Amino acid sequence: MKLIDIKGLTKDYKYIEKDENKGFIYNLFNGKEKIKRAVDNITFSVDEGEAIAFIGPNGAGKSTTIKMLSGIIYPTKGSIKINGLTPIKDREKLSYQIGCVFGQRSQLLPNLPLTESMYMFGAMYNMNKKDIKKRIKELSELFDLNEFINQPVRKLSLGQRMRAEIALSLIHRPKLIFLDEPTIGLDVVAKKKLRDLFIKINKEEKITIFLTSHDTEDIQSICDRCIIINHGKIVIDEPTNRLMKDYVKNKTITITPNSSFIEFPNLLKGMKYISKDKDQIIIEVNTDIINTQEVLQFLTKKLDIDDIIIDNESLESVIRGIYEKI
Amino acid sequence: MIKNLKLAFLNIHMNIKNAKELKISFIISILGMILNNISFLILWYYFGKSVGIINGWEPTDIFGLYGISGASYGIIMAFFAGIIQIPTYISSGIFDKYLTSPKSILMKVSTSKVSTSAIGDLIYGIICFTIFAIIQKLSIFKILLSLYLVILSSIIFYSFFLVAMSISFYLMDGENVSSGLTNIFVSNSLYHGGAFTGILRFVFIFIIPSLLLGTIPVEIIKTLSLSKFIIITICTIIWLYFSIKFFYKSLKKYNSNSLFGFGN
Secondary structure, three states: OEEEEEEEEEEEEEEEEOOOOOOHHHHHHOOEEEEEEEEEEEEEEEEOOOEEEEEOOOOOOHHHHHHHHOOOOOOOEEEEEEOOEOOOOOHHHHHOOEEEEEOOEOOOOOOOEHHHHHHHHHHHOOOOHHHHHHHHHHHHHHHOOOOOOOOEHHHOOHHHHHHHHHHHHOOOOOOEEEEEOOOOOOOHHHHHHHHHHHHHHHHOOOOEEEEEOOOHHHHHHHOOEEEEEEOOEEEEEEEHHHHHHHHOOEEEEEEEEOOOOOOOOOOOOOEEEEEEOOOOEEEEEEOOOOOHHHHHHHHHHHOOEEEEEEEEOOHHHHHHHHHHHO | OHHHHHHHHHHHHHHHHHHHOOHHHHHHHHHHHHHHHHHHHHHHHHHHHHHOOEOOEOOOHHHHHHHHHHHHHHHHHHHOHHHHHHHHHHHHOOOHHHHOOOOOHHHHHHOOOOOHHHHHHHHHHHHHHHHHHHHHOOOHHHHHHHHHHHHHHHHHHHHHHHHHHHHHHOOOOHHHHHHHHHHHHHHHHOOOHHHOOHHHHHHHHHHOHHHHOOHHHHHHHHHOOHHHHHHHHHHHHHHHHHHHHHHHHHHOOOOOOOOOEOOO
């Protein structure tokens, strides 16, 4: 079932361009109105229970799209339906269906324990005290909040605070959660913990995830589908694993010798040396030109090999490659 | 409506609880504001005493002026301080979170902050009004009338601030314009009521309603003027209606920014 259905979504921003050759007074009363198209006629849908990565370089239109989907800003053109609701028109009804976590903005009361913010939020969503209490218990177990639930929020570490923010945004059991850079600024352990939680809420609570992040680990570990946007247009919309398959063209092969390498043979087409010395050779292989089996046959014939390691290109470099191309 | 009001009270309660956690700063900011206001009161009282009666205003009327305007300013700023944060919420993008929460956006924004120093204004207003009531030997009827006028004055404070702050939806740097407008509005409400005559009185009643905050209410209490009572009641209704309409119209201009922020 479609939870998000977007058709021809467009957002224009107007701004006034100054005439650099004229003075302040002239520019105060004159100026050319310009239009910057931030989101350009995008169409896509998201099924209930999916985990979507909505990514793109800075200024691509990600945040603008998320803000239109969550009813924060008006679209210029196009239609948005979230569980049958139009965000701007049905803003209040929609808020019961969605949760939002904006990485840099807190919704918590800084001087009070987390439970107080949770009670306040629960009341905002018309939950009674008994229901809020039950939900706090569920979320505490799910998010492992018990160790700090009674501490003032300002005393929490960034990782704990992010867990608290996410738990808070789920107090009313939304169907869909928008996550805008949720792991920004966190250390590797806190990031991992948070990613595991996102997977858990997606699988166990069946909450649809709509994530924007510049961290490819977030995308790879949480999301089944990846939409890449640039200059306001969708350029790729594919399952994350197929993205790897379709766009990973390079493999890196690291070879160590039995004793030491003396000669470095000329390589076949599609292979090139990254580095070569007597203790180690690193070769890059373009799998569009030559397959891995041929490469291995060639290398074992030409070199005295002790060990061989084959690495796929990382998602980060795949996405970097896509950003550079589009 | 009832649910919105209940939530407004809950927000205010939680925000006060949040502010009270920092006990020392909570107490200092309240006492500091009371002391600051007393110095103004003394200044104006001695000014009034030295110049005598000006346009029907006696020196002790200053207590009534500061009582009503102080109490109404205190009520709005203490419990609805979120409205003066609107320009900051807009420029920092914090406004986003109020748009994704249920219930009335205006209620949520208005009750998003409390100003502890304004609790000092409120206490100071109550003290001043009590002195005024004793000096003027106010009857029960006049005290009830005063309470009604404090409510109207609070609504006018709220409405004018809301209009001034909503200008930020249209301007990139709305904070300066909004604070300039509110300064004109508030400072003129604290000047000796006898100083406003003729065109000046018209401007500060019907265009920038500073005199509706304290001066006109004090004159109503003293003279029981029906025409002034009708004017202040009608102006309050118009201001409240217009300000809410203007806020929601302006909201359509909101283009979220992406700066960092922390708040509730």
